[in-house]
Amino acid sequence: MSAGRPPSLLGATWVLVRKDLLLEWRTRARANALVFFALATLLLFSFALGPDTTILRRAAGGTLWLAILLASVLALGESFRVEQENAALDGLRLAPADARALFLAKSLANALLLMLLGAVILPVLAALAGVTLVQGPGPMAVVLVLGALAIAGPGTLYAAISSQARARDVLLPLLLFPLLIPALVAAAKATSLVFEGDPMLQFQSWLGLLAGFDLVYWSLGFVLFPRVLED
């Protein structure tokens, strides 16, 4: 057998993303549960807001992102439960896999899952609230991508921290939700502008805030994740 040359950071990230997506595909029951949870959340919000379609339409952006955010807690927690079964994460550490590649891979896989979730529940929201994509599907896709990245980056970091705690299910939302308020506001506002039109040209500003949030928290996660994993 020949001595190998370990993959680069991006190479290792790609290997680990494929592993995470394959695991997600193998255990589709988890993804199904996520979709049903998000759909149930949408329905509950709709019932709570009442039958007035004007109110439903105005709240549609916030409703979409609250459903994704609440479902993300399940997805993020589950993504580290898989690593703890048989101490697989220790196996990766010892392999060795670069901790930064682990962060990038886990965050990307979580972001992809949330993007897909958003794409699946969006038509249901459109039917419930009577909204249409006034600005077209392109801007909505950009908001979904940036919003999912905003939840997945810090969410993965905090899921790694809380996975080692006894009260992990409580700790993750307690840590994550306050942090995500700016991203949630930006994503909800940008989504509302996609639904209702953008006469004041505010859409780019909200996207800019979302992109800035992503940049800051993905950079922090990239730098801090090795410490979380090893210390």
Place this chain on the structure above:
Amino acid sequence: MNLAQEGETRQEGLPVARALPLSNVSNALECIDVSKRYGQRWALARLSFVLPAGASLLLTGHNGSGKTTLLRLLATLLRPTTGQLVLFGQNGVAQRATLRPRIALLGHTSFLYEDLTARENCVLLARLLGRPASEVDGLLDRAGLAQRADQTVRTFSAGMKKRLAIAGLLLKQPSLALLDEPFAALDPAGIAEMEQHIRSLSRAGTTVVLATHQVEHGQTLCTERLHLSAGRATQA
């Protein structure tokens, strides 16, 4: 293996200090006054020993004596609370990233993904090591898993998981192999194969640390012995 002499000092509830061996690059392991504490309990207490490269060490002791903690420290998965670990002349904490490719641990847990197949688990490791995936089939065959290579690990018995973990260890070709109860869950044929694998590793110059309650198996495989009792090195 050189077990350092006991000194006289005692402080902060720790056992007596041991004289420190000089650092020597030909040693695979230098465990210098190493202690590990979980909460209020000292799992290891001021343990000092050296193990030359290529030697094989049998680690014995009752449940809770600190064997698994010592192996996880040597694997660089844990940090010592006090003391210093030197592996192949390098600091076991500060230089763990460069050391890890040379270390393999066969632990109580298999480090496997239950929802991946045996082949997928090995290919994942091969890719992270930068090895061609084509090496995997031969290793699965050596581990006796060729017929089950495409079945998910969730369907495997404990013994089969152990065999798959061994395939991963062999794929890594480590300089230091840490084996924690390697015979557990194996049938007699599996135990014989495991002994063969350990002998092969030793012949290839791999430093082996073997923790087991099955002392009779271990003694035929190892040249050195360290007995732990309540986290301290003692006479067996």
